[in-house]
Amino acid sequence: MTDPTTTAPAPGDQLSGAPLLAVHDLAITRWPGGPPLVTGLDLELRRGETIALVGESGAGKSLSARAAIKLVPAGLHVTGEVRFQGEDLNRMDEEAVRAVRGGGVAMLLQDPFTILNPLIRTRTHLIETLRSSGRRLSGAEAADEVTRRLAEVGITDASVGDRYPFELSGGMRQRVALACALAKDPALLIADEPTTALDATTQRDVLRLLRSVQQARGMGVLMITHDLRVAFSISDRVYVMYAGGVVERARPEDFLAAPAHPYTVGLIRAEPPTGYRREQLDGIPGQVPAPETVSHQCAFADRCSWATPECTTARPPLLAVTDVHASACRRREEIAGELLADLHAAWEPATVPDPPAGETVLRVAGLRKSYQRDRSTWAVDGIDFTLGSGRNLGIVGESGSGKTTLARCLLGLEEPTEGSIELLGTDVSRYRSLDREQLRRVRGQLQCVFQDPYSSLNRSHSVGFILREALSRRSPEAGPAPSVEELLDRVGLAARYAGRKPVALSGGQRQRVAIARALAIAPKVLLCDEPVAALDVSVQGQVLQVLREVSESGTQLLFITHDLAVVRQMTDDLVVLERGKIVESGRTEAVLDQPSHPYTARLVGAVPTGDAEWLS
């Protein structure tokens, strides 16, 4: 598959000549001739250019990037060309590639908590990398280099060199990892979701750092991310991948000005907006297919509302729209106007409802929790709020803010050190002191949806069994019990899912089953602990919409999250937590639009906006 547009120089390219990285017809299969994971990928990256590979899980973006440093997991089969500075890595032996790694191409990984060797110090990481290119370093030189390299990534605290990874915060570890990746002065840095595991404020800092280093060194960056806004902020060009192939490639501004692929439009629409509330949260219907099932048709055709029968007859090639914009949609020209209209329709803010608060359902007063015997630190340090019927409450905070401890106290998984939790008139701050009857009633009034849908369902039972078991615990006061089919229908799943086991479901479907299980008991309060954080963007919307409908039928949401865009869509009132304390509370719109506390302002400012200004 040739690509007529790749000959045009990309904007932002200061240096002409051969590209730094040229990938041609890259294909990755499970074994030679086996099911494909990535098919026919072409990509060019010039010196000093930042390219983002965007897509949902299973799109093949991470695998493609790893092929550029020849670190595709063992067993997978790679064909095609991966030329770095003209040399095809795919034909090099392991020793030759080792010489390229670190100094030519370096890589930064997603999880700062697993990227560093837990048993060696920061300085050892840096020095072993510096020395691995055969460079001789005396002790004193090494110490100077460590200081200089750490300073480049914004670490001026000299003691960090002597620390072990477990003694550093996530953001700090990612900086140390970046210093290691940069230690051999690579010409190309592959950054695989480098900030996904970090808090929003830390994410912005690390991305800013990455960009300033990239500009100072004139380094090429291949950024892998699932977050379109991050991609738009940091990169010169974006490749959107879907089910193993690139479906659209353009500069960030082109995607919004002249969208040319239905999937990209769907992806942009699916991202909950930060600045306003949207009427309908729909995402993209269906789910990402396995690449091998769509290798001879448009991969997106089954979920596309513009698809025609021709779309499923052959794989559409990536063709030019303008000299810097290419799309793999057959109908890109006929539907351009409709795509643009569709995109703009998503930008219509809905009127924000302000329902009256009814009776108090949940009252938390003076709640404190410390895990230390000497009470030296407080995970939750004096929290008061009430949840009234008719109004959903959001609780936002970053890691370490105490939101998880709060959730565990509410559910009786932890016992508060001080304070009270009152659920519909029953004090539930000490679950152990409740008798059997009270406990049964409390469980019927408060249910929970957890973050990880992969571990919250018993894998050995069918969906029907799980829901029937939950229904059997429903109390008679909750009214006539719905059937399993009705429950599945409420969360948008067909009745046939009752016979399936969780393993046969996608993440979004599992989360909907988890919601259905909670609804079986008809709780007054549904505690949602980051319910969409583990889901792909295109299915997040579906799950959020289900939860919105739940909250309109007598179940109040207590929505715990780090995601301000999500909380804007889902809640009427908001509480902002910082280090166990409430720093701000009020109506969600008011708090997010005019934050009065500097911490809230910082949180709001750290949400990716999708333009380059955000990182300057």
Place this chain on the structure above:
Amino acid sequence: MSIAWYILRRLGVGLLLLVIASFFVFCLLYISPGSPEQVLLGGRPSTPEIIGTIRAKYNLDDPFLVQYGQWLLDAFRLDFGESIVTDQPVTTVLTDRAGPTLALALAGLVLTIVIAVPAGMYAAAKRNTSGDRMVSMLTLLGSSAPTFAVGVLLLYVFGVSLEWFPVFGNGTGFTGQLHHLVLPAIALAVTQIAYVTRQTRAAALRVYEQDYVTFARSRGLGRSLIWRRYALLNSSLPIVTATGLLLAYTLGGAVLVEVTFSREGVGSLMLQAVQSKDIPVVQGLVAFAAITVTLVNLGVDLVNLAIDPRLRKEVTG
């Protein structure tokens, strides 16, 4: 809290456990068939005078707990009384026999580490290749072969048929002893090697999937550095724990090996003492085993502390 304080505290706990164990050791005298004086009489003629002497010497007329207290005090001074067979002090018998068994245990340990750790790392590196399968098959064979059977086989092949190694005894002089140690050490080590190889392979496989190994490779670090500082170092906690466990329970293997190879050691002493109902010696041996287990566990924990800074942090607070 400092490391020294941690060691002191661990030693204290170990001592407490030893005291509890000592109670059961002391009870051996009463659990054994026959009355205590009959047990302690052994093969000597049963005259009223001798029985009277024994009753006086072992305080058999005192209440049970007083007897135990007296015995414990003596035990603290490493005095477990005399063997009823040879009349030698138990401590002397033990120290005479401990040397060869210690040598056997150490030789077995060295063989285990030198063979099992590289073999396990190799199998992990060559996962699912013929080399890996070969190692897995050998470990299966090794772990299912009983120690005494391996011993007899070694004796027959290398002792009787080939006459490369002596077939019994401890030997004299350094080289003589070493020569006599080869076959017994191999017999002892076979099952240990199989066990540690499996542990090493599993640990290394887990480590090799970690992001930090991928990240190390992405920085172009040398293969041997990655194997040593990443794979081996991070696998070493389970390996050390598994090896320590084996060392602590060497005594069980030593019984079989020493009997098979007619070696004079703690293991063969154990068999002799049990057969001749030499209860003071058995008591001394059980106390010896308890002390060994306690010390080896402490040693394992200290080695793990040296390896893992997170554990050190936990200990020092």
